[in-house]
Amino acid sequence: MRDRCRALLMERYVPDAARPWAVSRYSADRRETQAALEQAQTMAMLSPVQVVFLENAEAIESLGEKSRDEAVELLTAYLKDPAPFTVLVIEARRLDQRMKWGKLLTEKALVVECGLGENLDERQAAAVALASAMAEEQGVEFERGAAEDLAESVAADLMRLRTEIDKLAMFAAGRKQIRREDVRALVVSEKTTTVWELADMLASRQGRKALEFLDRLLREGEEPLPMLGAVTWMYRKMIEASELRGVTNGWGAARTLAMRPEQAQLALESARRISKARLLAGLSALQRADQRLKGGGEDARAVMEFLVTELTGGEAPAPSR
Template sequence: MNYLKLKQDVQAGRVAPVYFMYGTELFLMEDLIQDILSVTLSDEERDMNVSSYSLTDVPIEAALEEAETVPFFGSKRVVILKDAALFTSQKLDVEHDVKRLEQYILNPVPETVLLIMAPYEKLDERKKITKLIKKESLVLEAKPLDEGEAKAWLSSLASELQVEMDEKAIETLLGMTGLRLTQLASEMNKLALYVGEGGIIRSEDVTLLVAKTLDQNIFDLIDFAINQRTHQALSLYHELLKQKEEPLKLLALLTRQFRIMYQVKELGRRGYTPNQMAKPLKIHPYVAKLAGKKAASMSDQLLYSLIEKAADTEFAIKSGKVDKVLALELFLLTMGSRESVG
C-alpha cells in the first residue's frame, strides 16, 4: 500500500494486526512504526507492551510467543521483528520455524500489532511465506519517494507540526536536501520552530536556516564557474576547503555531475523521463530532473570538454605536476572560458 495512505489510516486509528515492511528506505518504516505506537499505546503502556527482536539473533517462534502474550495494563501489545531475512534468499544465521509464522499470519492475535521489517531491496518471491505475508498483511514497500510523494509528505508533516508551507518553500527544501528523508524531517522541525505554531514557512526561511548538502554546493560551484561568476566560485571553493573537503574529492564530484548531465541530456533525446533515467544512472528521479534542468543550458561539446579537462586535472595532481588546491582553482577559472569548449 502507498506509504502516505498507510500513514493516514494509522493516524485515523485504523491499525491492522500485521504489517510487513520491506525495502531500502528505513526511515519510512520507522516513521510508520512511531505512528502506530502513538495511536496504539500511551507513554506509560509502552514500557510493558512493546517488544523488539532482531531475527538475526532470535528465532521467530520466540518472538511469536511474545506476540501471543496478553498485554500488561493495557488493551494492546506491539511486537517488532527486525532484520527479517527469511523472506529473502539470503543464508540465515538462525533457524526459524516458518510454519509457526504462517499459522500466526493466518490467525493473528487481535490484541497484538505485529510489525515485520525486512530492510532489503529484493525478496524471494518464490517462497510460500513471502507470498503469504504479502497477501495476508498490510504491506509497505519502503522505497524512495518520488517528487510528488515527497511534496505530499512535506505538506502532511507541516500540518502535523501545525504550520503551513508554500509551494516555493517545498521546492527549495527538496532542492537543498535531495529528498533525503531523515534530513528533511530534521529541517522541517527546525523550520517549524522558527516560524512558530500557525506560521508559514517560506522559501527565504529555508534558504536562511537549511545547510546546503555537498551535492548542492557542487551544483552551485558549477553554476558560478560556468557563468563566469569567478569571485563566487572561488569563495565557495575555499569555504569547502575550510570544511576539510579534499580537492580530489571535489573534482571527482564535479566530474560525476558533468557525466550525469551529459547522460541525462542523451537519454532525454531518446524520450526517457526522469523516472526512467533513474535506474540506469543509479540516481533518484528528482536528481535526474535537476540535472536535466542544469544541462539544458550547456552544450554537449561543453560537457564533454569539461569531462576531459577534469580528467587532465586529476592526472596532473596525481602525477605531482601541480598542487591539488591550485589545480582545482585553475580548473574552476577556466570552466566558463572559451578554452573549455575549444
C-alpha cells in the same frame, strides 16, 4: 518514513503509560523471529493491544536452508491464527516475492511500502506533511508556505529534509517558528543546477573555474556551511549512483537515488567521470572542511577555497586577504 510509521502505530494502539510493557522490538538479523512470534501470542500487561516489531526481516533470506524453513514455518503457523490483541509489524528493506517468506507475507499480510512514490506532485505533498511532523517533534512550526519551500528546495529528499529541519529548528529555537526567509537563507536549493555545475567542474578538474564559481556564489551571499552541506549531499548521491548497475538514465535511477529524474541524470553523468576512490577521498575532504568551519577559528572563504583545490587536485590558492 519507517520511524514515522512506527510512531503512528504506537500512538494509535498503545497508551503512553503502557508502552514500556506493550511495545517490543526484535530483529531477524539476531535470529529473534521465534521470540517475536512468542511475544505476539502473549498478552501484554496494562494494555488491551500490543505492538510487536520484527526488524531486518530480509535477514531470513540469508539463513541456511534448515533455519530459513523453520522461520517460514513459524511465521506460517502464526499467520493462520494471529493473536487478536497484537499488531505484528514485520519490517524489511525489500520484499523478495521469489522467496517463501516474501510470498507468504504478500498473500497473508498487509504490505505497506514506506516511500514517497514516483509521482512528483504526490512526493512533494508527502514531503510537506512529513516536514511539518518533523518540525513538531523539534518543538517548532513552519510559517505558512515555508514547509512547501523547504520540500521543493531539497526535491523531497527525506534524508536531506531531516538534516535541514534539524538545522532550521536550532536556528529558529528562540521564536519557535521556521520562516520562509529562514529557508531561503540557510538551505541551498537542490532545485537549481548550481551544485551540479560545481560537480561538473570538480569532475573535470577545472580548479581555476571552480574557484571563480565559488567566489561568485560567496559574493552573491551564499553561506559556506549550507553550501558545504549541499556539496557533501551531492558527493553521497554520486557515490550511490556509481554503485548502480544496469541503469543508464535518470528515470531508471530516480527512485533508487530518491531524486527527480533530471537530477538523477546529472548524478549518473558526474559519477561516470569521477572514480569511486576519488569520490570517497572527496567525501573525507568534505568532512574535514565541515569540522574546520564548525570550529569557527578559520576564515570560511579560505577553508572553502582550499577544499575546492583539494577536490580538483590543483595547487593550493593563495590565502584570502
